[in-house]
Amino acid sequence: MLEPPKTTQSPPFRITRASHLAYTVRDLSRSRDFYTEVLGLVVSDEDRDTLYLRGIEERVHHSLVLKRTDGAPACIRAGLLTEDEEDLEKAKFFFTQRGMRAEFVEVPHQARTLHTTDVAGTPLELYSKMTRAERLDQRFEALRGAGALRFDHYQIAAPDIQKAASFYADLGFRIVDYMVVSGQPVGIFLHIKDTVYDVVFIRRPGPALHHYGYIVGGINDIIRACDVAGRLGYGDHVEFGPGRHSLGHSYYVYLLDPDRHRVELLPPPSYYGDADDGPVVHDLTGVPRVTESWGLPPRSSWLKNASLFEGTVCTSPPPGGPEPSLEAYLKMT
Numbered sequence: 001m002l003e004p005p006k007t008t009q010s011p012p013f014r015i016t017r018a019s020h021l022a023y024t025v026r027d028l029s030r031s032r033d034f035y036t037e038v039l040g041l042v043v044s045d046e047d048r049d050t051l052y053l054r055g056i057e058e059r060v061h062h063s064l065v066l067k068r069t070d071g072a073p074a075c076i077r078a079g080l081l082t083e084d085e086e087d088l089e090k091a092k093f094f095f096t097q098r099g100m101r102a103e104f105v106e107v108p109h110q111a112r113t114l115h116t117t118d119v120a121g122t123p124l125e126l127y128s129k130m131t132r133a134e135r136l137d138q139r140f141e142a143l144r145g146a147g148a149l150r151f152d153h154y155q156i157a158a159p160d161i162q163k164a165a166s167f168y169a170d171l172g173f174r175i176v177d178y179m180v181v182s183g184q185p186v187g188i189f190l191h192i193k194d195t196v197y198d199v200v201f202i203r204r205p206g207p208a209l210h211h212y213g214y215i216v217g218g219i220n221d222i223i224r225a226c227d228v229a230g231r232l233g234y235g236d237h238v239e240f241g242p243g244r245h246s247l248g249h250s251y252y253v254y255l256l257d258p259d260r261h262r263v264e265l266l267p268p269p270s271y272y273g274d275a276d277d278g279p280v281v282h283d284l285t286g287v288p289r290v291t292e293s294w295g296l297p298p299r300s301s302w303l304k305n306a307s308l309f310e311g312t313v314c315t316s317p318p319p320g321g322p323e324p325s326l327e328a329y330l331k332m333t
């Protein structure tokens with residue numbers, strides 16, 4: 001049986017947190033409505049082909065970048081914030097030494113930015129400084145939808161998650177939860193900032209973006225997002241939840257945006273731990289509900305669908321046990 005990888009205490013460069021995502025959508029205006037009205041994100045900037053969004057307490061220019069496409073919607077990159085510019089130089093050296101392409105690029109509203117990929121093939125964007133923006137969480141009269149506060153984490157589907165987690169543990173990420181089925185890791189949850197998660201790997205065909213999460217003020221904001229989604233014709237885009245995870249201890253809802261990219265809303269962390277707590281190993285062999293402490297399992301779309309990354313080849317892990325979908329659960333009961 002594999003063990004959770006050990007976190008290095010002296011990473012080659014310093015990552016502060018998972019910071020943002022960029023992906024493509026077919027109709028920027030429709031996406032703008034969804035993200036501002038349902039999630040309550042604010043528009044930092046926009047032009048004909050790009051929309052920059054942020055949560056209401058974020059002081060960075062963007063945590064979500066949407067680009068217009070005429071093709072199939074896809075994810076472009078996942079963003080990681082480094083401590084300072086010196087860390088970007090060290091990161092370039094680190095990735096290049098491992099045979100991974102790493103190049104500095106110009107990105108609007110971000111200072112020096114490094115494009116590279118992780119060992120799972122996830123296209124990454126590392127930067128240390130971004131245009132500053134006003135914090136809007138006290139503008140109560142302007143708040144919309146869930147009033148999403150800040151970007152929290154993203155989850156990547158990948159076939160070899162042990163390799164992916166080892167890579168991030170070598171960069172200083174700590175493993176919080178380590179899910180195992182029949183001796184195989186099926187979900188590895190890592191963080192580097194002081195909330196529960198930053199980057200999560202789930203054993204499925206990938207690399208692909210399964211979802212990302214924004215923190216909201218509380219459970220009432222999750223319900224409000226569902227209410228607004230329903231009113232705007234997105235009732236069937238409330239894909240999973242509201243419910244409560246048994247891992248991470250968080251309430252959640254997963255919504256599909258107009259292009260079926262998946263976003264999770266969750267309240268501020270209800271679990272705080274110490275840096276030396278070490279991973280909690282969850283053996284889920286034969287457990288009918290993997291991620292919920294109550295309620296029904298996710299529908300099969302939540303288990304199977306993910307946003308592919310542009311220009312990457314998706315590969316599948318060896319067959320494992322069936323994941324407990326709502327459809328399978330209903331057949332059993």
Ligand SMILES: [Fe+2]
Pocket residue numbers: 153155211212213264
């Ligand atoms: Fe999540």
